[in-house]
Amino acid sequence: MKRKISGALFVSIVAGSTIALSPYPASAQIGGIVHDPRNYAQNILTAARTLEQINNQIRMLQNQTVSLLNEAKNLAALPTSTLAELESQVDRTRGLLGEAERIAFDVKDIEAAFEGRYKSSALAAPNAALVAKAEARWMDSVAAFEDAMKVQAAIVGNLGGTRASISALVTASQSASGALQAAQAGNQLLALQSQQLGDLAAALAAQGRAQALEAARSAAIEAEARERFRRFRGKN
Known part of the structure; x- marks a missing residue:
């Protein structure tokens, strides 16, 4: 009987340690809504990359505008x-x-x-x-x-x-x-x-x-x- 209790306690400790060492916490259900931290982090990373691409395109358009303005000045009579x-x-x-x-x-x-x-x-x-x-x-x-x-x-x-x-x-x-x-x-x-x-x-x-x-x-x-x-x- 003591051996069974000790084995169950060991399994519980290992499982708890595994959850604590995991980079992403396990999914949780709060108020009927399932929250997946791993999916949330991935969405944030995707949004950040998208925003960076948009900023790069804006800078490229600004550079093209400046170039066109300079060309227009150079071609002005x-x-x-x-x-x-x-x-x-x-x-x-x-x-x-x-x-x-x-x-x-x-x-x-x-x-x-x-x-x-x-x-x-x-x-x-x-x-x-x-x-x-x-x-x-x-x-x-x-x-x-x-x-x-x-x-x-x-x-x-x-x-x-x-x-x-x-x-x-x-x-x-x-x-x-x-x-x-x-x-x-x-x-x-x-x-x-x-x-x-x-x-x-x-x-x-x-x-x-x-x-x-x-x-x-x-x-x-x-x-x-x-x-x-x-x-x-x-x-x-």
Whole structure:
């Protein structure tokens, strides 16, 4: 009898120890509801993993949004454009060069004018014709200097528009929100620089034309003086 009691007590102690050492307590029924701690813990773990996945997706969407915004800024066009003003300034300068009086910037016109008024072949004309040609050469020089001054005046007039364009483009470049806007501002500044170089070339061309015609007139005067002297000696 004592052995049976001792065996039952041992079984009870082992069973109790097993329950105490188990990681999850056994299911319990409370108020008619069965509570399984192992299932509850698994559900909590699953919910935590799901929440982490959702947070990862939210962060990924945020990164994609930032990337799209950056791309939109880089692709945004520059709202400032000085192209129309630059083209207008270039057209004004070209128009003045095209209005050159007497001897224009044309190879055929230059050849015809020099053949008739500046070269030695023109010295064979009668005295009255020599006087007319000398007057024509003087008018060529005066017109050339007048044209040069007109071009220079137009270039000086362009400086106001150039200053305004530079100010607008520098401001736009400093406030550019993306790569495209910065590049477009830089391109317009380069176009403005090209326009200024074009004005400088036009001024040099007009001034060079005037100086060349004056030098040609001086040479023609010298040649004509020799011809007149030769004719004078021939009569005496």
